[in-house]
Amino acid sequence: MRRLLIFSLAALAVLAIGATPAIAAKGKKAKSYTYEVTVENLTATQPLAPPLAVVHKPGVKVWRNGYIASHGVAAIAEDADNSILESALPKLRGFLSAETVATAPIMPGETASFEISTKGRHNRLSLLSMLVKTNDAFSGVDSIRLNRGKKTRMFNRMAYDGGSETNDQLAAHIPGLGNPFMRAPEGNIIRKHPGIKDGVGDLTVKADGWTGAAMKVTITRLGKS
Ligand SMILES: [Ca+2]
Secondary structure (H helix, E strand, O other): OOOOOOOOHHHHHHHHHHOOOOOOOOOOOOOOEEEEEEEEEOOOOOOEOOOEEEEEOOOOOOOOOOOOOOHHHHHHHHHOOOHHHHHHHHHOOOEEEEEEOOOOOEOOOOEEEEEEEOEOOEOEEEEEEEEOOOOOEEEEEEEEEOOOOOOOEEEEEOEEEOOOEOOOOOHHHOHHHOOOOOOOEOOOOOEEOOOOOOOOOOOOHHHHOOOOOOEEEEEEEEEEO
């Protein structure tokens, strides 16, 4: 697979983190909090791939609406391939963890729950999951601040177009229809996904479409140490 357009948000992240002030006061142990996160599939048609959950500092980004997807983000959006970011992000300053948090796709109407932990200023959650019967649609959250209060919070999230693969809707380019790592490239930014269209390729609104939010993310604090 060849990607034509690679933009390293991670590289920017390193620059950004270099500009942030020093961390905690000397001698203070960074507090760690544990959270339960539940991802619900709000679509009627699209399995959500096992999500990648990343815990990081506020000065770095995994992905961002309106920006170009990094190579690793495009791999998730196009092929549900979490392995690049899972391997690379923990090697960068500002990132605490990057883990695939489900063992199977989350089917329409289903949920998957998992735990994450923060540490000191590593208190942001970013998450991505592909809508697998699309060219490069994904949903997720970008740098949610994990609340240190006990109130449960919920976020409804739309589907985004990864901007790296043309929405030709051809089964030959869609991993959820048996064809991973096949694509027609597109040079665009991450943006709101236009949705599935009838009369294009092999997908239909009835079998593969969605309206409104694609994912609900619920976050509850469990404890601290
Ligand atoms: Ca696209």
